[in-house]
Amino acid sequence: MKVIIVGAGKLGYKLAESMVMENLDVTVIDINPKVLNSVNEQLDVLTVLANGIDIGVLKELGIGHYNLLVASTDRDETNTLICSLAKKLGCEKTIARIRNPEYMKQLDFIKTEMGIDYIINPDLATAQSIEKYLLKNYNFYSGDFAGGKVQMVDFNIEHMEEFAGKKIKDLKGFKGLLITAISREGTIIVPNGFTELLANDTIYVIGKTTDIEKLNQRVSPDITKKEIERVMILGGSNIGYYLAEKLAKANISVTLVEKDKAKCQELSEVLGDVLIIHGDGTDIHLLEEERISSMDAFIGATGFDEENLLMALMAKQLGVPKAVSKISRENYTKIIDRLDIDAALNPIYITVSHILKFIRGGKIVAVSLLIGGDGEVTEIILDKSLPIIGKTLEELKLPQGIIIGVIVRDGKVTIPNGKSVLQANDRIVVFSLTDHMPTLKQFFKYQKGGVLSELWNRAKGLR
Numbered sequence: 001m002k003v004i005i006v007g008a009g010k011l012g013y014k015l016a017e018s019m020v021m022e023n024l025d026v027t028v029i030d031i032n033p034k035v036l037n038s039v040n041e042q043l044d045v046l047t048v049l050a051n052g053i054d055i056g057v058l059k060e061l062g063i064g065h066y067n068l069l070v071a072s073t074d075r076d077e078t079n080t081l082i083c084s085l086a087k088k089l090g091c092e093k094t095i096a097r098i099r100n101p102e103y104m105k106q107l108d109f110i111k112t113e114m115g116i117d118y119i120i121n122p123d124l125a126t127a128q129s130i131e132k133y134l135l136k137n138y139n140f141y142s143g144d145f146a147g148g149k150v151q152m153v154d155f156n157i158e159h160m161e162e163f164a165g166k167k168i169k170d171l172k173g174f175k176g177l178l179i180t181a182i183s184r185e186g187t188i189i190v191p192n193g194f195t196e197l198l199a200n201d202t203i204y205v206i207g208k209t210t211d212i213e214k215l216n217q218r219v220s221p222d223i224t225k226k227e228i229e230r231v232m233i234l235g236g237s238n239i240g241y242y243l244a245e246k247l248a249k250a251n252i253s254v255t256l257v258e259k260d261k262a263k264c265q266e267l268s269e270v271l272g273d274v275l276i277i278h279g280d281g282t283d284i285h286l287l288e289e290e291r292i293s294s295m296d297a298f299i300g301a302t303g304f305d306e307e308n309l310l311m312a313l314m315a316k317q318l319g320v321p322k323a324v325s326k327i328s329r330e331n332y333t334k335i336i337d338r339l340d341i342d343a344a345l346n347p348i349y350i351t352v353s354h355i356l357k358f359i360r361g362g363k364i365v366a367v368s369l370l371i372g373g374d375g376e377v378t379e380i381i382l383d384k385s386l387p388i389i390g391k392t393l394e395e396l397k398l399p400q401g402i403i404i405g406v407i408v409r410d411g412k413v414t415i416p417n418g419k420s421v422l423q424a425n426d427r428i429v430v431f432s433l434t435d436h437m438p439t440l441k442q443f444f445k446y447q448k449g450g451v452l453s454e455l456w457n458r459a460k461g462l463r
Helices: 010-021 033-042 055-060 076-088 101-114 122-136 209-219 238-249 261-270 284-289 305-317 330-336 347-360 434-443 454-462
Strands: 002-006 025-030 046-049 068-071 093-097 118-120 141-145 150-156 177-184 187-189 202-208 230-234 253-258 275-278 297-300 322-326 343-345 364-369 375-381 402-409 412-414 427-433
Touching: 002 010, 002 076, 010 025, 010 033, 010 347, 010 434, 025 033, 033 046, 055 076, 068 076, 076 093, 076 101, 093 347, 101 118, 101 238, 118 347, 122 238, 122 322, 122 343, 122 347, 141 364, 141 375, 150 209, 150 402, 177 209, 177 402, 202 209, 202 402, 202 427, 230 238, 230 305, 238 253, 238 261, 253 261, 261 275, 284 305, 297 305, 305 322, 347 364, 375 434, 402 434, 427 434
Parallel strands: 002 025, 002 068, 025 046, 068 093, 093 118, 230 253, 230 297, 253 275, 297 322, 322 343
Antiparallel strands: 141 150, 150 202, 177 187, 177 202, 364 375, 375 427, 402 412, 402 427
């Protein structure tokens, strides 16, 4: 499969990195030579110093022979136009990053008239993830699979006696649950039964939703379970706006703090049910005046990771039950596990997950990149043509970096073992280290007569 990425910012780079891991043929276009030099040093891709909106450049690259173009520049209008030009010049599919809230009501028109196959809004996707987390009423971050029947959660074990210093096989009360990964000092580890858990490890646990709820109650019995009723958001960014709008519609009392007066005026006109406070959200006296200690949740959604993390920590110190931070810098991921905040979400990883799900197509139901981007969770519906159908997990001989964590068959959720047999139409949730993705892909290759993935079928035909 041949892909062009226009815009080598954080999103473009991470997307290129993920696609290279899947052995796709990637070309990156950007107007900044320093950015392209960095890409060249890190990734095995073709880089082109040019403006992606230049028709001559697109023609010279042979855009008509490309399967996909992703426009991820900083400007929505530029991304829209690039996708439109690429489609008219013969590119098979196009994806545009569009973030402006004003365009959200016109997406269907934009897609139809401009020839865009998929539009991704990182800010909206992040707000939706935060909303889902807050309304789940869990004390740790969670992700949904198999239509909500399966949950994957991660939480820091700190110095909990039932975890720290124990081997996974010796844990009590883990029937029906599986620890798929451990984040230790910023490194993702795929464990086995003899792996010893250490203080301050963050563990990723997958299982049936009802079993995850029991784990939540057991791990955090000292925290009073209550519905989210009052939320404070720091920052009137697009994420702050989308989140405030969604929570207000859910009848949650929202206070949004923004230091830009003009932005406050703008937000007050479109968020009638939200209390907009003009002030410096890092001023603890202001937050105390706005009764931060009475809030059920605090979200740091400014454009500065440091502010988001610091004030989320401050909120926890002041007794707020849930504190969430938006982060963008990848080098901060190694310290997140050690901080006393409940969740840190990276819009880049969320966006890449959505795009990977789209381009893989076929039976790929969901994709979720873990914080740090070193691991990926994928939900797949098994096609009858796959060579793995009818085989046990033992027979597959999956490498240690790949774990099939759950099998959902006829609505029933099972934590598999080596004797479990894969059947057609099973839904499986697979954890994989990112550098094992090419290996994982081999197990789900299209065979003649099957329809697992339109993408992989095309990729096979083009190579």
